[in-house]
Amino acid sequence: MKVAIIKYNAGNIFSVQHSLQRLGIEALITADKEVISGADKIIFPGVGQAETTMNYLRSQHLDQLIKELKQPVLGICLGMQLMCDYSEEGNTDCLGIFHTPVKRFIPTQQEDKVPHMGWNTLTHLDSDLFKGMEDNEFVYFVHSYYVPVNEYTAAQTDYILPFSAALHKDNFYATQFHPEKSGKTGEQILVNFLNL
Template identity: 60%
Template structure:
């Protein structure tokens, strides 16, 4: 089974590589559109700026190939946000797989810190991504922007406002949190994705 990771100018890619190695998978890290298209599964991770990331994807023709993938795809953190329609970060048009816009957190109280960093509870549904995962579980987040609840939401979190912790539409699955940094729960979610 060939697992490809989209290589672009976003941080956090190597923690995903290491998480897959712990599951005895040696992933292919590539920005080659043909290799991404041929992979059995594609992981689209990232930390960083949405505008800069989209500029890189367009320059290397990765935006079109990601839209055309028909195998299972997992977007992580900024990868989730870039699969949405638009992001407030840099007023950026994104890939448009999910028909929802990414918003910035606006603190309402003194204790509301942005970026939101740390372990937060998520509430899952019965999606295949959460097989053997409890309905209420904690995962690790680092983000200043969020995807509002929408028709594609399959897991919810609540920080300042309720928002989408995970999305699913067709062959595209996403996590706003970092499964590769979320202990046994994250490992199970990655394993479930690999088993699709």
């Protein structure tokens, strides 16, 4: 199986590659459009800033490529947010795969810390990404922006308010949390994605 990890100006790409190596998968980190188009599975991970990242994707024409992919694609963290219509981070127009905005967390009480950082549970699981799993599995989050619950929501988490922990539409899957940092649960999600 050929797995491509889209290379762009975002952090945390190598930790995804390492977690796939632990599963016996040698994923290629690449910005080569032909290699990406020819892969069986594509992962679009990242930690970074929405506006600068979208500008980079556009400059490399990766924005068009990602939208046109027909094989399973998994967006992670910033990758998920960039697959939405629009982000409040830098008032950024994004890829528009999921027709929903990305909003900034607004603390409602003193103990609400932004970014939302650490382990939290998943509920309302509704995707093959979560095959063999039950509600209240713990996964690892680090984010200041969130996707509201919407028609594409494939899992929810509650922090300040209920938000989309995962999205799914057609061949596009996405997680706000980091499967590569989420222990056995995260490994299972990656295996489920590879088995799609």
